[in-house]
Amino acid sequence: METGISRQDMDQVTEGTAVRNAAGEPEWTGLPPGLLRMRRMLLVVWLGLLTLTVGLLPGLLAGPVWAAFAALPLALMAWGWRMLGRNWRSWRYAERADDLLISRGVLWHEQTVVPYGRMQLVEVTSGPVERRFGLASVQLHTAAAATDATIPGLDPAEAERLRDRLTELGEARSAGL
Amino acid sequence: MPGAENGVRSENAGRKAQGAVQEPEGAGASVRGGAIREQGEAVVEQDEAVVEQDEAVVERRLHPVTPLRRAWAPIAVLVGWALHDPDQTQRQLSRMTTTTLLIVLAVIVPVAALYGFLTWWFTHYAVTGTELRIRTGLLFRRTAHIRLERIQAVDVNRPLLARVAGVAKLRLDVVGAEEKDELAFLGEREARALRAELLARAAGFAPETAHEVGEAPAHDMLRVPPRVLALSLVLTGATWGTLLAALVVPPLLWWATGNVWTVLATAIPLVGSAGAAGVGRFVGEYDWTVSESPDGLRIDHGLLDRSHETVPPGRVQTVRIVEPLLWRRRGWVRVELDVAGSENSLLVPVAPREIAEAVVARVLPGVTVPRGASLSRPPRRAGRRLPLWWRGHGLAVTDAVFMARHGLLRRTLALVPHAKVQSVRLTQGPWQRLLRLADVHVDTGADGTVTARLRDADEAAALLRAQAERSRTGRRDARPDRWMA
Structure with missing residues (x-):
């Protein structure tokens, strides 16, 4: 029963993608904001600690003027805050009829295409910090080690849906080496 | 087939878990003993006995000179120890008298000999309907099950001393295995016969006929003087x-x-x-010979150690045609290969271009290697990203392969069949973005990546899509892995 439903879904998606392909651009999906929140929080925590140390230590030992050094990590934090935002916005993926597209990076832009038939293994991982923020990443493995297809910071439910769908499509179009 | 399998292994039924690749066999070695030993000897006498499939699987032993192959090991250990700490060695030696030395020798030599003999005695191999089984180990028994359809290539190696003794080493390339499995040593004729049988089975011949197929006939394509x-x-x-x-x-x-x-x-x-x-x-x-046979391209080479390798068609992931600067006037090229799960990487060490291309056409059917002019160069502005060397880069895509060239002095042209492409990537750094350039990478299964560098950004984006499409559909037209079936 379940497979029947999902196949229908699949067909709909396939049709939809085909229509969009005719229009040119595939349907991109961005990442949920959880990843950005997590990265920004980590940035603030680490650079905040650094700011405190850099500000307090010279300030207490050598005189209050030296505490101005704390501006350096603060500036870094502001810059990193923006960069993380840009980087997060650049991450996106698209499930097309026959392959998965992953696009990422601002300065160093990279776009990866993995045909479903070449996938050997789909992995869902979630570290302790990621779990705290309710995030999971999906990683695709092909026979080539150079294939670097990871989608980080997904909602766990979405990650599992993606894994199941990719596995199903991979089986249907399996080709191996 | 499972029925026959069970019948075959009735003597150790119940202890063998099907599908396990390796399994320790601690207990019960003595139970198995007699019957198999007799079978083994029977076959050694008959040499190339043709065994009916219904009969018991015949376990064979390696060639009797095998124990000698590790004879040098204790000596090497001693020498290594002596080199590691020369002063102490001298002191120890001066303390020892001739008698103690003799006694030590009298103990070490028989123990080493016994060890060698026992390891040989307890090593068996057998070809069953679906796998090659190698059982080794005196104390810790280990059985390697090598599935026949996963064998990529079988090489016959004859190191110098083995050539003197008239024996050969069989090396097996198996998908997913890090190292080659070895059967060392076998009689030369036996090694060739086993190699032919394994390849015939791996290529899809039925077990009954695989024995008779023998070594497929070959004709020379190329011999390097x-x-x-x-x-x-x-x-x-x-x-x-x-x-x-x-x-x-x-x-x-x-x-x-x-x-x-x-x-x-x-x-x-x-x-x-x-x-x-x-x-x-x-x-x-030395004496590099490439010959063509139904089970793939045969390669024979070596002055002292002779090797006999096979490149199975349809498993080649990348072919690289290398053209060093000084060879260009003579029109010579070198051809290298990436084969999944194989270490062999050289196809032709040196040959005139036309002959090398004929060999390549055999490995990648339906492929014609383009001349330098027919490759499309990166746009002129790429020179600002990579002065001079940008001229060396080139790209061509045909129905069958993706080709990319790089290098100015030493030119390398890499060919990837579309069916072997695992993923396609496009990368663009900041400087490239400024010049509207991008690189397209094609990843293959042998952990190789072929890159078409410095393409126009729009062209690269189109290439990315088109290449993904081609590699997906390319598989359909590709030849089957069981290439003789």
């Missing part, structure tokens, strides 16, 4: 580079430090690498 090989090495930069380094660096070091040990420590590896680059390559690639 020693003179050409020597000349090609003389015209290779690496030979001179290493030689120059070996001649220049040690005297410089001597002048700078005046320390004998430092000089020796750098000179020995340098001289070694110079020797490997020149003489070593000559000895290894």
Whole structure:
């Protein structure tokens, strides 16, 4: 029963993608904001600690003027805050009829295409910090080690849906080496 | 087939878990004993006995000279220990009298001999309907099950001493295995027969007929004359580079430090690498013969150690045609390969272009290697990203392969069949974005990546999509893995 439903879904998606392909651009999906929140929080925590140390230590030992050094990590934090935002916005993926597209990076832009038939293994991982923020990443493995297809910071439910769908499509179009 | 399998293994039924690749067999070795030993001997006498499938699987032993192959190991350990700590060795030796030495020898030699004999005695191999089974181990038993359809290639190696003794080593390339599995040593005729049988099975022949197929007939496609090989090495930069380094660096070091040990420590590896680059390559690639046969391309080579390798068609992931600067006037090229799960990477050490292309056409059917002019160069502005060298880059895509060339002096043209592409990537750095350029990478299963660098950004994006499409559909037209079935 379940497979029947999902196949229908699949067909709909396939049709939809085909229509969009005719229009040119595939349907991109961005990442949920959880990843950005997590990265920004980590940035603030680490650079905040650094700011405190850099500000307090010279300030207490050598005189209050030296505490101005704390501006350096603060500036870094502001810059990193923006960069993380840009980087997060650049991450996106698209499930097309026959392959998965992953696009990422601002300065160093990279776009990866993995045909479903070449996938050997789909992995869902979630570290302790990621779990705290309710995030999971999906990683695709092909026979080539150079294939670097990871989608980080997904909602766990979405990650599992993606894994199941990719596995199903991979089986249907399996080709191996 | 499972029924027959069970019948075959009735003597150790219940202890063998099907599908396990390796399994320790601790208990019950003595139970198995007698029956198999007799079978084994029976076959050694008959040599190439043709066994009906219904009969029991025949376990065979390796060639009786095998125990000698590790005879040098204890001596090597002693020498290594002596070199490691020369002072103490001298003290120990001076303390020992001749009698103690003799006693030690009298103990070590028989123990080593017994060990060698026992390991040989307890090593068996057998070809069953679906797998090659190798059982080894005296105390810790280990059984390797090598599934026949996962065998990529079988090489017959004959090191110098083995050639004298008339034996050969069989090396198996298996998908997903890190190292080659070895069967060493077998009688020369036996090794060839087993190799032919394994390849015939891996290629999809039925077990009943695989014995009779024998070694598929081959006809020579290419033979590299020693003179050409020597000349090609003389015209290779690496030979001179290493030689120059070996001649220049040690005297410089001597002048700078005046320390004998430092000089020796750098000179020995340098001289070694110079020797490997020149003489070593000559000895290894001597009398390189490529011949064509139904089970793939055969490669025979070696002056002292003879090797007999097979490149199965349909499993080649990348072909690289290398053209060093000094070879270009003579029109010579070198052809290298990436095969999944295989270490063999050289197809042709040196050959005229036309002949090499004929060999490539055999490995990648329906592919014609393009001339330099038919490759499309990156746009002119790529020169600002990579001055001069941008001219060396080129790209061509046909119905069958993706081709990318790089290098200005030493040109390398890499060909990837569309069916072997695992993923396609497009990358663009900041400087490239400014010039509207991008790189397209094609990843293959043998952990290789072929890159078309510095393409126009729009062209690269189109190429990315088109290449993904081609690699997906390319699989459908590809030849089956069981290429003779």
